[in-house]
Amino acid sequence: xxxxxxxxxxxEAPMHGYELRKELAAKLGAIRAAISYGSLYxxxxxxxxxxxITEAAETPATAEEVPALTSRRGRVxxxxxxxxxxxxxxxxxxxxxxxxxxTGFGVHFAFFARTDQATRLRIxxxxxxxxxERREGLRDxxxxxxxxxxxxxLELQRHGLEACEREVRWxxxxxxNERSGxxxxxxxxxxxxxxxxxxxxxxxxxxxxxxx
Amino acid sequence: xxxxxxxxxxxEAPMHGYELRKELAAKLGAIRAAISYGSLYxxxxxxxxxxxITEAAETPATAEEVPALTSRRGRVxxxxxxxxxxxxxxxxxxxxxxxxxxTGFGVHFAFFARTDQATRLRIxxxxxxxxxERREGLRDxxxxxxxxxxxxxLELQRHGLEACEREVRWxxxxxxNERSGxxxxxxxxxxxxxxxxxxxxxxxxxxxxxxx
DNA sequence: CGTGCGATGTATCGGTCCGATACATCGCGG
DNA sequence: CCGCGATGTATCGGACCGATACATCGCACG
Numbered sequence: 001x002x003x004x005x006x007x008x009x010x011x012e013a014p015m016h017g018y019e020l021r022k023e024l025a026a027k028l029g030a031i032r033a034a035i036s037y038g039s040l041y042x043x044x045x046x047x048x049x050x051x052x053i054t055e056a057a058e059t060p061a062t063a064e065e066v067p068a069l070t071s072r073r074g075r076v077x078x079x080x081x082x083x084x085x086x087x088x089x090x091x092x093x094x095x096x097x098x099x100x101x102x103t104g105f106g107v108h109f110a111f112f113a114r115t116d117q118a119t120r121l122r123i124x125x126x127x128x129x130x131x132x133e134r135r136e137g138l139r140d141x142x143x144x145x146x147x148x149x150x151x152x153x154l155e156l157q158r159h160g161l162e163a164c165e166r167e168v169r170w171x172x173x174x175x176x177n178e179r180s181g182x183x184x185x186x187x188x189x190x191x192x193x194x195x196x197x198x199x200x201x202x203x204x205x206x207x208x209x210x211x212x
Numbered sequence: 213x214x215x216x217x218x219x220x221x222x223x224e225a226p227m228h229g230y231e232l233r234k235e236l237a238a239k240l241g242a243i244r245a246a247i248s249y250g251s252l253y254x255x256x257x258x259x260x261x262x263x264x265i266t267e268a269a270e271t272p273a274t275a276e277e278v279p280a281l282t283s284r285r286g287r288v289x290x291x292x293x294x295x296x297x298x299x300x301x302x303x304x305x306x307x308x309x310x311x312x313x314x315t316g317f318g319v320h321f322a323f324f325a326r327t328d329q330a331t332r333l334r335i336x337x338x339x340x341x342x343x344x345e346r347r348e349g350l351r352d353x354x355x356x357x358x359x360x361x362x363x364x365x366l367e368l369q370r371h372g373l374e375a376c377e378r379e380v381r382w383x384x385x386x387x388x389n390e391r392s393g394x395x396x397x398x399x400x401x402x403x404x405x406x407x408x409x410x411x412x413x414x415x416x417x418x419x420x421x422x423x424x
Numbered sequence: 425c426g427t428g429c430g431a432t433g434t435a436t437c438g439g440t441c442c443g444a445t446a447c448a449t450c451g452c453g454g
Numbered sequence: 455c456c457g458c459g460a461t462g463t464a465t466c467g468g469a470c471c472g473a474t475a476c477a478t479c480g481c482a483c484g
Contacts, residue, residue, distance in 0.1 A: 002441075018462050026357060027365055029349050030372020033313075039441045041464060075462065098472090101245075112364035137241050145238060152324035153239055159382055160242020163375065170371055214470080230433050251470045253435060287433065310443090 001098070001107055002035060002043045003052075007088040008111045010053060010080040017041060017076065031106030044078060052084035093119050100130040121178050128171040135164035213310070213319055214247060214255045215264075219300040220323045222265060222292040229253060229288065243318030256290060264296035305331050312342040333390050340383040347376035 009015065009023050017040055025034040047053045056077050080088075092115050098104045105127045112120050138161040146154060221227065221235050229252055237246040259265045268289050292300075304327055310316045317339045324332050350373040358366060 016462075017464095026353050027361070029346070029353055030369045030375075036442045037464070038443070038466080043440090106368065109368050110365050113362040134241070141238050141241055149239070150325040153322050155386075156318065156321050157242045159379075163242075163378075166375075166378075167371075174367075228433075229435095248471045249435070250437080250472070255469090 001104055002039055003047060004088065004091045004111075005035075005107050006040075006043060006047060007052060007080060007084055007091070008107075008114065010078060011085060011088060011114070014056075014077050014079040016078065017044060020044075020078070027110050028106055031110075032103055047084070048078070050087075051081060052087050053078045053080050088114075095119075095123060095126060099123060100126045105130075117178065121175065124171055124175050124178060128168060128175070131164050131167050131171070135161060135168065138164065213315055214251055215259060216300065216303045216323075217247075217319050218252075218255060218259060219264060219292060219296055219303070220319075220326065222290060223297060223300060223326070226268075226289050226291040228290065229256060232256075232290070239322050240318055243322075244315055259296070260290070262299075263293060264299050265290045265292050300326075307331075307335060307338060311335060312338045317342075329390065333387065336383055336387045336390060340380060340387070343376050343379050343383065347373060347380065350376065 005024055005028070006020060009020060009027070015023065017037070021034055021037070021040060044053070044055075048055055056079060092108065092111060095108075099108055100123075105123070108115070108123050115123075138157050141149070142154065142157050142161065149157075217236055217240070218232060221232060221239070227235065229249070233246055233249070233252060256265070256267075260267055268291060304320065304323060307320075311320055312335075317335070320327070320335050327335075350369050353361070354366065354369050354373065361369075
């Protein structure tokens, strides 16, 4: 999962570890807290060893002004390689069981702009199936085993059940939107000097309804 | 976390591993999937080594009917000790940062029937604070950094934000309920469902029926 | 009658990820 | 001039997961 996320982010721009963590936190804030350095750095090393990314010590190319007064412990900037992009494409398209758990789905969804429509649909439907199963499990417990559980536990299940129902509805909307809408795949963003355009497929929930 | 959950469950009845896993899945179904044996069995061994639980090979005390035709690979039944109960009380009352993440809060909440009211209140408020922080983070991203993110990522954040808002409201209700007396029942105005008469009394200490 | 299959049941192993910790630099306000 | 919070890289032990292995039991189906 972390591997996929890093590869995805580095496709938008080269970054160093700290930055990667912040961007990841921004992109996945809805899903999970910031990832730990204890997993980030080892993973970066793993990716580098595999050849998916390359490490480049920060060189002040234009500035010869700041010499070795202090050794200036360099930030290490990572850049994705061609093989890395290939790897990303492979990871994003193939769906295992872990693709549908909370974290896995979140990461995949966060990179939907780089995913083709068929895959998006497949993942959304898989996630829906997963949540429906969880929902049925909760209904079972609330129905059949209710007398075995105390009121707090029941309340927890009730709240969880409601969350499931909401997510299924959300997914339904997204799926319908995906099916009927032409959802253009995002063009590869040019990394050349210009500012990045906000390339977006049609807003998934474009018919934003007001909440009472 | 697993330690706390096991200790809590074994307080209701002695169980073997498989049973423990199923009960845990039922009790925490709203929070997380079933726990893995790869963590369950090592943890059981750890708890036993620490003296919080004891292991007893299953002996058919009353039934001499089923003799040793087959060697009947025994299920190993675990029972909580007095020290274990003490340990549980200590763990359930003390709140670290991990008490307020999704899993930690879920486990604590699931054992609220064995938690005193002051602690319940403290945990609910801590959780609310945590969720409010997450909510603010999401609002920030949706407000300030919206143009940097694609439509899918934004939709993810939006959904997450809504989930936060719902949970805060849920917690508010629970907190108000907790403050103003007893009975963990949460009335749903407008959504009258099946009436539950099963409200377990809030006795934090001991009202649980022991095994006959 | 047997045979295979799903539920019950215990157990280990490699790997991912987290939380705590350590250490160094930088800019800023007091 | 000092401290302190943000930036930045890195490691270590431990918690937990997913896959796997193996054994028994009851029962449906041929």
